[in-house]
Amino acid sequence: MAEGNLLWTIESEYSAQGYRSICGVDEAGAGPLAGPVFAAAVILPFGLTIPGLNDSKKLTAKHREALFHMIKEKALAWGVATAGEAEIDRYNILNARMLAMDRAIRALSPSADLALVDGNRTQGIGASPAVCVVGGDGKSPQIAAASILAKVSRDLYMVELAAVYPEYRFDKHKGYPTKLHYELLRKYGPCPAHRKTFLHDTYPNE
Template sequence: MLENHYYEGLVEAGCDEAGRGCLAGSVFAAAVILPPDYENELLNDSKKLTDRKRKQLREIIEHDAVDWAVGIVEPGEIDEINILNASILAMHRALDQLKVRPEAMIVDGNRFKPYRDLPYTTIVKGDGKYLSIAAASILAKTYRDDYMDRLAEDYPQYDWKSNKGYPTKKHRQAIRECGITPFHRRSFTLLPPEELTLDFEF
C-alpha cells in the first residue's frame, strides 16, 4: 500500500494534474486531504488503473476524503502562461477551493510554486508513492476525461473520446485536415512538426 503521509502531524494535501501533454483541452488538477491513518490498498497512480477502476475509486475518494477539490486552467490561459505554469496554477486553484485549510502540500513531479507560504515537497512519481497524491491523480484524470468526452460530442473528428486530447496519429491527422478548434492549445499546435509526432502516454 502507498504511504499515508509525508509530513508528520500536519494537515497535508496531495496535489496532481492531468492533461499537461495534450494538444487540446484544459489542464485539470486536484487537491485531496485524506483522514489521518487512512488506508486504501486500491489507490495508485491513475495511469496504472483501468477507466472503470478510476471511476469506482473517484466515488470512494470523494466519500472518504476530509476534503477535495478540482482546479482548471483553460487553453487560452495555457497559451498565455505556458503549460508548466498552467499546471501549477490549476493546483493552486484546487487548493483555493478546499474548505479545510491544509498546513502542507505534497505535489507530484519536480516543479511547484509556493502557495500561501505553506511548506511543500515535490515528489517525482509521487502518485505511485503517496495515497493523497494518487487520489488527486485519479480525480484530476477522471474529471478531465469527462470534460473531453463532452467536447468530443461536438468535435467527433478529433477522436477525443479515445485520445482525450493527446497527440495521437488520428488527432494530428484531424488537425491537418480540419484545422484547430477553440479548444486547441495554439502554443502546442504551432510547435515544429517533429514535436507533434511524439505520442504521449494517456
C-alpha cells in the same frame, strides 16, 4: 495504511513536524494538444486504506472511475480546478500546471496547512506551504488520490467536449497527440479547444 507501497510514511513525517492538515496534489493533461490541464487536491482521513489505490497511470479506466467516486465519498476535503487553453498558451504549460494546482488547493474546505505536490517544482503555488514529492503518485496515498480525481475529471470533460466538436473525436484520444488526432487536425484544422502553442511545431507538418 494504504494498500501496497502507498504507505503514509511521507504524511507521518510532516505530521510529526506539527502539520495538522496535509493534502496531496497532482495534475493531468500536461501533454495533450487540446483541452485544459486539470489539477486536484485531496485530504484523506489519516491512515485510511482504499483498496487498489495507486498512481492513476497504472490503473484501468474502469478502476479509476470506481476509485474516483470512492475518494470523493471518503475524503475530508477535495478540490478540482483547471487552467484553460488560453492560459496554457499565455503562461506556458509548466506555469499553467502550477496555476491549476494552486486553484485546486484553494478549493479545499477545510483548507490544508501543507501540500504534498507531485513532481519537482512548487513555484507558483501560494495557497499553502508546499513540498515536492518526486514520483509522489506512487508513494503517497493522498497524491495518488489526487492523480485519480484529476485524470478522471479531465477525461469526463473531454467526453463532454466531444459533443461540442464531434469531428475531433475527443472522446477517443482525450486531446493527446495520437495518430487519429493528427489526422483529424489535418482534415479540419484546429478548433477553439486546441492549444495554439502546442500546435506550432507539430501542425500541419506532423
